[in-house]
Amino acid sequence: xxxxxRRRALRTLLLAGGVFGAALSGYLPLAYARRKRLxxxxxxxxKDFLSSCIKCGQCVQVCPVQAIKLADLxxxxxxxxxxxxxxxxxxxxxxxxxxxxxxxxxxxLVYQKPAFLTQRAGAGLATKPVLKAKAKDTEPTLNLxxxxxxxxxxxxxxxxxxQGKGFKGAARGADFDGRMRFxxxxxxxxxxxxxxxxxxxxxDLCVRECPVQDAISIDTFTAxxxxxxxxPVVHEPCVGCGVCEMVCPVEPSCITIEARGTWLGKGxx
Amino acid sequence: xxxxxxNAAAGAASGVPANTVHxxxxxxxxxLLLGREPTKPAAVTEHAIRLHEIKRARPKAEVRAAxxxxxxxxxxxxxxxxxxxxxIAANLLFTLSYALDIQILEGALTASRFIGFHxxxxxxxxxxxxxxxxxxxxxxxxxxxxxxxWMLLGGxxxxxxxxxxxxxSEWAEKLHLRLAAKKLVSxxxxxxxxRVVFWLAFAGAALGTGYTVFEAISPTGIVSRALxxxxxxxxxxxxxxxxxxxxxxxxxWCRYACPIGLTYGVVGIFSPVRVKYNLNACLHEGDCxxxxxxxxxxxxxxxxxxxxxxxxxxxxxTRCGLCVDQCPTGSLTFDVKGLSKLL
Numbered sequence: 001x002x003x004x005x006r007r008r009a010l011r012t013l014l015l016a017g018g019v020f021g022a023a024l025s026g027y028l029p030l031a032y033a034r035r036k037r038l039x040x041x042x043x044x045x046x047k048d049f050l051s052s053c054i055k056c057g058q059c060v061q062v063c064p065v066q067a068i069k070l071a072d073l074x075x076x077x078x079x080x081x082x083x084x085x086x087x088x089x090x091x092x093x094x095x096x097x098x099x100x101x102x103x104x105x106x107x108x109l110v111y112q113k114p115a116f117l118t119q120r121a122g123a124g125l126a127t128k129p130v131l132k133a134k135a136k137d138t139e140p141t142l143n144l145x146x147x148x149x150x151x152x153x154x155x156x157x158x159x160x161x162x163q164g165k166g167f168k169g170a171a172r173g174a175d176f177d178g179r180m181r182f183x184x185x186x187x188x189x190x191x192x193x194x195x196x197x198x199x200x201x202x203x204d205l206c207v208r209e210c211p212v213q214d215a216i217s218i219d220t221f222t223a224x225x226x227x228x229x230x231x232p233v234v235h236e237p238c239v240g241c242g243v244c245e246m247v248c249p250v251e252p253s254c255i256t257i258e259a260r261g262t263w264l265g266k267g268x269x
Numbered sequence: 270x271x272x273x274x275x276n277a278a279a280g281a282a283s284g285v286p287a288n289t290v291h292x293x294x295x296x297x298x299x300x301l302l303l304g305r306e307p308t309k310p311a312a313v314t315e316h317a318i319r320l321h322e323i324k325r326a327r328p329k330a331e332v333r334a335a336x337x338x339x340x341x342x343x344x345x346x347x348x349x350x351x352x353x354x355x356x357i358a359a360n361l362l363f364t365l366s367y368a369l370d371i372q373i374l375e376g377a378l379t380a381s382r383f384i385g386f387h388x389x390x391x392x393x394x395x396x397x398x399x400x401x402x403x404x405x406x407x408x409x410x411x412x413x414x415x416x417x418x419w420m421l422l423g424g425x426x427x428x429x430x431x432x433x434x435x436x437x438s439e440w441a442e443k444l445h446l447r448l449a450a451k452k453l454v455s456x457x458x459x460x461x462x463x464r465v466v467f468w469l470a471f472a473g474a475a476l477g478t479g480y481t482v483f484e485a486i487s488p489t490g491i492v493s494r495a496l497x498x499x500x501x502x503x504x505x506x507x508x509x510x511x512x513x514x515x516x517x518x519x520x521x522w523c524r525y526a527c528p529i530g531l532t533y534g535v536v537g538i539f540s541p542v543r544v545k546y547n548l549n550a551c552l553h554e555g556d557c558x559x560x561x562x563x564x565x566x567x568x569x570x571x572x573x574x575x576x577x578x579x580x581x582x583x584x585x586x587t588r589c590g591l592c593v594d595q596c597p598t599g600s601l602t603f604d605v606k607g608l609s610k611l612l
Binding site: 008009011012015016019020022023024026027030047048050051052053054055056057058060061062070072073074076077079080103105106107114116 | 366367375376377378379380381382387389390393394396397400401403405407408411457458459460463466467470471474475478479480481482483484485486490491494497498501502503505506518521525526
């Protein structure tokens with residue numbers, strides 16, 4: 001081997017090491033992930049989702065409220081993979097179906113999981129969720145068999161309903177860009193949340209705007225000392241769309257979505 | 270040399286049947302795609318031998334004058350301009366389909382729908398199939414559609430006519446060549462076999478880890494998504510690659526690394542669309558090899574190397590047409606197998 005050939009071989013090895021190093025470093029964000037991403041409706045479980053997603057963004061393109069975003073370099077192997085940040089823009093099902101599932105070319109988002117994949121306990125929905133907006137239609141349900149997350153009342157002490165307070169004004173302020181469809185405004189055209197102010201005696205935004213029937217309610221509790229307290233309670237039909245988190249007027253939100261969270265049974269926190 | 274002498278020399282040469290030469294060329298060209306170094310052809314047709322003899326007999330001064338005369342005519346950029354127009358139009362169609370909601374070509378280069386029909390990038394499809402180990406119908410349809418398309422048009426035609434990283438890299442190459450002319454940088458060659466190693470390693474990584482590892486660093490996917498969904502930090506990786514190509518090694522990603530290029534190269538092995546070399550008028554000054562992304566496919570233009578009078582270039586050729594634009598004698602042309610016979 002001549003000196004020239006040796007140097008070429010060394011350079012080739014260095015390039016190989018560099019490219020492999022860069023590629024495999026994509027594993028680090030997965031290993032050290034501090035928070036889970038909320039994936040679009042119908043997403044397979046995280047590992048399967050990452051392996052089956054082809055990172056084309058067709059789900060992004062069909063979403064009428066642009067709830068779906070694509071992850072960046074910091075997500076490592078998850079670069080280009082779709083996620084939802086519900087506090088900024090929740091999935092409100094204003095497409096009336098789950099268009100993102102229909103758009104997915106590889107089966108990373110599915111109506112029905114393939115037989116060889118198992119369902120985590122508490123991920124499955126007891127029945128197909130009924131969309132409030134479609135309640136009067138002949139087919140009022142969403143074709144969704146698993147929840148993609150679940151809402152949890154994480155800060156009950158700050159909840160306006162718990163405090164017995166009402167709410168007046170735009171839910172997230174005048175500068176908030178998040179959008180939603182309001183049936184009484186236009187079924188097919190989502191508008192800015194900022195353009196839809198409220199005047200409520202008791203704040204019930206999370207219940208009022210939840211797109212799924214019977215997924216959340218405000219219930220009355222009587223404590224041992226006889227004091228009466230009102231509080232939002234999440235029910236089994238919750239799919240984890242995140243509308244409650246988006247509309248919660250308290251900063252930070254009192255109710256949050258646990259990505260890929262499961263239904264833990266009645267009385268869960 | 271007089272005409273009689275040429276004929277005598279040609280008579281003395283023992284040519285090999287065209288079939289043998291074609292088989293040898295096929296093996297050689299597939300070898301080049303897989304990273305082998307070019308070799309001198311062992312079998313040469315009689316007609317080619319005769320032409321080589323004639324060329325060898327030409328006085329040097331006469332050849333030099335011919336090269337000068339040929340280069341006096343300025344060369345255009347016909348094929349480069351067409352190719353850039355197609356590449357930009359294709360990527361713009363993705364961007365506009367989303368930005369203006371015209372829905373003609375939805376998705377990104379990794380997977381898309383063209384007026385509803387599934388199209389799926391072959392290497393991305395391979396990664397997903399190996400990682401997920403479950404293949405749905407739409408994935409099969411999209412993959413077969415794209416495979417058929419590029420089988421016909423020449424696999425690596427995708428690289429130079431569609432891939433957005435190719436265009437960025439082409440501009441980086443111009444910068445590299447300008448700096449190299451000033452002796453500020455020099456092109457560090459690598460072993461082209463590395464691309465095969467990468468292909469196998471990334472296929473193995475997808476199969477073994479269940480993650481589409483290559484997609485995390487694929488500059489094609491990253492640039493395509495950035496053009497459609499907006500820029501992100503992932504472009505830093507692309508910038509690093511381009512910097513490497515400017516400063517250290519000319520067109521390193523496309524030449525030595527990209528498994529997408531190899532996938533499409535293999536798909537296009539039997540493609541009827543190719544660049545064809547004709548030995549007759551070639552002056553062997555080698556300008557075509559200087560502009561070529563994959564100069565090993567053009568070894569055949571070196572004086573005395575052509576095994577036949579007509580030599581279609583191999584599957585590693587990206588059909589970019591730079592050599593066609595560059596050639597002052599029209600010895601390199603686009604050709605569709607069978608079509609020229611029909612016409």
